[in-house]
Amino acid sequence: MSGDGSVTVRDLSVRFGRGSQAVHAVRGVSFSVAPGESFGLVGESGSGKSTVLRVLAGLNQDWQGTATISGLDVASGDRRLPRIAQMVFQDPYASLHPRHTVDRTLAEPLAIHGIGDASRRVEQALMAVGLGPGFRFRYPNQLSGGQRQRVAIARALMLEPSVLLLDEPTSALDVSVQAEILNLLHRLRRERGLTMLLVSHNLAVIAHMCDRLAVMNRGAIVEEMAVAALRRGEPREAYTRQLLLASLGYDRAVAASMVSYD
């Protein structure tokens, strides 16, 4: 375990493109996540929630503001960052190298950081995500979506990070598999004391996984609250109430009453 696992974001702004074509994807977002806490970012498509996550993962280099993980500046590209924060992607069909076996995918982060004892660690990681040793030398095309996502989670855990960045980890999966993956993440968080930053458009997933959440719309945080308050149905903002209604499933009357908050 490396670092204390806190995450702080202050006045984060991200723009894509230049001049009149520029899109202000994230506008002055601030939040902080305590070590061991599970924090959710909710919002509809295009609200900028995934962009925040990609900035924290170091995948987006062009941004303003401050972002730190375990006190390390994300912008510095510190070599310790990969061992503190890792990410799980939305689409398990795109996040595994098609020509690498599960074994090679899991051993790669160890090789990069010169960590020995790869064989035993790979086996342990597979066990931890509920996959038997029979999966070790398969290629991704021999795995189901849920199995792929388990491998992706195992890969994120290979470097024993203290922060896990989750980008809609279940939205590409079947409903039945979604619950399995959420339970797996729940268990891993409890066992390893992981800090989790979960991005989702699904309030039910956030309510299941997180302690606190922030609602994003049009690149800004609309409201921040505890999940307990969400459960009691006490959102302050009209936008959050609408998102809550939408997450209960499709209803003709609800759909007709939807207002645009653009």
Add this chain to the structure above:
Amino acid sequence: MSGVVGWRARLLSDTPASGREAALGRLYRGWLQFKANRLALVGLVIVLGLVVVALLAPWLVTHDPYRQNLAQRLLPPGAMGHLLGTDEFGRDILSRVIIGARVTLYIVALVALIAAPIGLIVGTAAGYLGGAVDAVLMRLTDVFLAFPSLILALAFVAALGPGIENAVIAIALTSWPPYARIARAETLTVRKSDFIAAAQIQGAGTARILFRHVMPLCISSLTVRVTLDMAGIILTAAGLGFLGLGAQPPMAEWGAMVSAGRRYILDQWWVATIPGLAIFVVSLAFNLLGDGLRDVLDPRQAR
């Protein structure tokens, strides 16, 4: 029998016991798919035949391919123990075609070994790094692509001097740009993918990502293209030989043999036709093999 069933079951197993077994299983599935294509199999057999003939050439020849015998010049096929006749110096054509297989294979292999890695490295670096690196490398590629390859090879050979090594260098220098283009196109489709992003988050350096993550994905389409280009390489080499800029006499090179037989084409047709047929058959075989490989390795373009 149970032994055969045993290894097939292991190769096709969903739970390979090691990385090597997984890779072999993948190869075996590809082979099963390749096997279904009859024409590709014909191509493979001819290419393997060429390799065997080239390896065993000194033991297969019936006569010394370089020994001249002016008393027996321009004999027709079948005469005096010369199965395919003799050329203008009385040398056995069959023996010269067999020895010529070595030269052809040498050229093809060397060109592939030089041009494919250059194209792969230039293309993946340009595609992955983008920006100025991409602009410089691709404009350089464009310069090479702007010339017809035989003309450029001619210019190189003219500058370097005739000979088989210089012909190889000239052909290699003119044949890497298409490989760079293919490798760059493949790289552009994967550089933004999540599995490359995952490698970046893990802290992998640029060289590691290029060699271990990007290049393995470019190799299959490149293999197909190189195989299909082999026919062109053979023809270019033969063309240089025909023009007297490739292999030098008395070396038995198919293109040079056609060139030498050209003067007798009306009266002694076999002198030029037989090495020409050899070029034709081997080029066709590489094309069939390449088509078959494409069906297996590049499912997007298949059928």
